[in-house]
Every structure is written in structure tokens, then in C-alpha cells.
Amino acid sequence: MLPFLSRIDIFPVKSLDGVAVSQATVLGSGALRGDRTYALFDAQNRFINAKRTAAIHRLRSAFSDDGEFITLAVDSDSSTVTFSLHQQRPDLETWLANYFQQPVTLQENHDLGFPDDTYAAGPTVISTATLQTVADWYSLTLDETRRRFRTNLEIDGVPAFWEDQLFSTDETPVCFTIGDVVLQGINPCQRCIVPTRDALTGSATKSFQKTFAQQRTATLPSWAPPQWFDHFYKLAVNTNIANQCGQSLRVGDSVSLL
Known part of the structure; x- marks a missing residue:
């Protein structure tokens, strides 16, 4: 199976529920139209x-x-x-x-939205296998894990933590394509308290962050630049999209490293 875009989620209101869509349009800022607007x-x-x-x-x-x-x-x-x-x-x-x-x-804000990382304001990227692996660490469902980590673009047809190759050792952006859109992988996403809680109730999962760091340390792939992991509570990749306003990402698009 070749890598492909299997899911797109946008979050119209920051911190509220997401919406799965079949395609998303890139704004001039590199953000996705309708995401954290x-x-x-x-x-x-x-x-x-x-x-x-x-x-x-x-x-x-x-x-x-x-x-x-x-x-x-x-x-x-x-x-x-x-x-x-x-x-x-x-x-x-x-x-x-x-x-x-x-x-x-x-x-x-219809131009940029309200991203957590304004330096890398493009969509966040993760693989389906990564989410499933993390779900298994806590005996969670895949959907609950998606809700906790709130990423935009999900890639299938790749192994767990495949996305850890989308940032470089020297902070040079790593370019990859989804369909006709060129994205720049910038850095791994530092996680906050949000994934430690049940996404529907807010109740805390005991020792979530400790377990996560232990498992992430044990499963960090060989292709992950170790310089970025001063701590291991990181998951998914922050991106930029430059000079592609109006282009669209579509579920089913092929994914390739450049």
C-alpha cells in the first residue's frame, strides 16, 4: 500500500469538536480554510x-x-x-x-485562524498507525485518540511514527507532497494537558504523560532526528504551506517525500 491521505479534520472553533471533511482548501497563510477560524x-x-x-x-x-x-x-x-x-x-x-x-x-480570523504554533501554521500531520499505536498504550479507541490529539491530516499506508521523518536535524524544512500541494515539515508537535483527558468528559487519565514518555522513548524510530526530543511528550508534525493559496487537499491524495 502506498502512502495516502486517509482523513482530514478541521476544527471550526478552537477547542470544540472537529469535523471530518473530504477536502480542504489552503489559505494564503498556509492554514486550512475553516480550521480554528x-x-x-x-x-x-x-x-x-x-x-x-x-x-x-x-x-x-x-x-x-x-x-x-x-x-x-x-x-x-x-x-x-x-x-x-x-x-x-x-x-x-x-x-x-x-x-x-x-x-x-x-x-x-479567516486568514490565519488561531493556531497554537504561528511559526508553523499549516495543518498538523500524523499517521493512522501512530494513532492506533498510542490508542493501544491506553486501551483507548482510535476515535477517542483522534479526539484527544486533534490533528488535521491523517496518513495511511505507512508504519507508526512515519511522520517523524518530516522534520530535519538542522531545522531545514522537509518537503513532501499530498496530491498537488507541497508541504514543509517543520517540527514535532509538543503536546499539552489536553490529550491526558477524556475528550468527551474532561476526566484525567492516570499517569498519561508518564506512560506516553516511556512508550515514546521505547518506540522512537531510527528515522526520527533525536535533536528534537529534549523530552518525549511530542506527537504529530507541524507544517507550513507556502504560496499555494486556493489549492486543495483531498482524501485519497497520494503522499510522497521530496
Whole structure:
């Protein structure tokens, strides 16, 4: 089996649920259209996200095909509310403020979104085999592991940790193609507290980070540049996409190293 793009996930609102799509368009910034376009902020203009607010895990969200409407529920409750992200933004912010028990504003950025790594603002990349391997470490399902690590592009037809060859020993970008799009692998993604929690409830998994570091150390492939692993709580690859605004990534696209 040759490497191919098996899955694309975008996250319209930072820290809320993702959406699996069949294709995604590259923006001028290198980000994917619709990914982390919106983010929640508190009264001090700080992110309300899963790093700082575990309660956000309990929110379920779904989005209309045109991206205009968001439907929310708490703990998969049958009671849902739907808002227009533009026409009903004050009502949406009030609902969120009541849930979080603090003022909430929804901000948007259609050019870059709100990535964690603004230096490498392209889509994050991981292999299906990597996610399955990590799932097995904790007896998690593949879907739960996807939800915890929240990557954009999933590559199949490759072994676990294949993506660890997409960054170099000297910080020179590693170029690879997905379909007609050239991506630059920049660095391994440093993980935060988010993957340590159940993605649907926010409850912590005991010794998650310790187990992860032990297993990652034991399974680090020979092709992984060791200079990047000053610690082993890293997974997936941050990328850039330069000068390819309007190009599309599609599920099924072939993947090749350049």
C-alpha cells in the first residue's frame, strides 16, 4: 500500500469538536480554510480553551455545511441549541457565558485562524498507525485518540511514527507532497494537558504523560532526528504551506517525500 491521505479534520472553533471533511482548501497563510477560524476569549482577552478550562470538553458541537450555524449541547444531552455565528453572536456568547460562568466573546480570523504554533501554521500531520499505536498504550479507541490529539491530516499506508521523518536535524524544512500541494515539515508537535483527558468528559487519565514518555522513548524510530526530543511528550508534525493559496487537499491524495 502506498502512502495516502486517509482523513482530514478541521476544527471550526478552537477547542470544540472537529469535523471530518473530504477536502480542504489552503489559505494564503498556509492554514486550512475553516480550521480554528473562531476562538473563545474571556474578559482579559485570553483563550478559553481546553488547556485552561477542562469544562470545555463537555461541550458537543456540530456545524452546518456552510459553516454559518453552530449547534451545541452539554454531555451529549438531547437538548440542543443552534445559533448563527454572525446573526446571533450575542445570543451565542450569552449561552456560552452562562455555561462557563464568566464573560465570553467569540472572535474570528479567516486568514490565519488561531493556531497554537504561528511559526508553523499549516495543518498538523500524523499517521493512522501512530494513532492506533498510542490508542493501544491506553486501551483507548482510535476515535477517542483522534479526539484527544486533534490533528488535521491523517496518513495511511505507512508504519507508526512515519511522520517523524518530516522534520530535519538542522531545522531545514522537509518537503513532501499530498496530491498537488507541497508541504514543509517543520517540527514535532509538543503536546499539552489536553490529550491526558477524556475528550468527551474532561476526566484525567492516570499517569498519561508518564506512560506516553516511556512508550515514546521505547518506540522512537531510527528515522526520527533525536535533536528534537529534549523530552518525549511530542506527537504529530507541524507544517507550513507556502504560496499555494486556493489549492486543495483531498482524501485519497497520494503522499510522497521530496
